[in-house]
Amino acid sequence: MNQTSQHSIEIAHEVFGVGFDVRIKPPLADKDWDREFATYREARGWAGGLRMTHGWKIIDRTGGAS
Numbered sequence: 001m002n003q004t005s006q007h008s009i010e011i012a013h014e015v016f017g018v019g020f021d022v023r024i025k026p027p028l029a030d031k032d033w034d035r036e037f038a039t040y041r042e043a044r045g046w047a048g049g050l051r052m053t054h055g056w057k058i059i060d061r062t063g064g065a066s
Helices: 040-054
Strands: 008-013 020-025 035-037 057-060
Touching (some): 020 040
Antiparallel strands (some): 008 020
């Protein structure tokens, strides 16, 4: 299976705190590209860059936070 179809990018509200988490699912063994951001715009920008670079789909669990 190629990397494009087996990975995705998840944007979600931080569980403990205020802000947004961007996570690669399933996690990459050799890279740590997961990040926390204060704003949705920053999180979406990071996720968009990963999508454009690697072709992974974005799963937005925030409901399109404003």
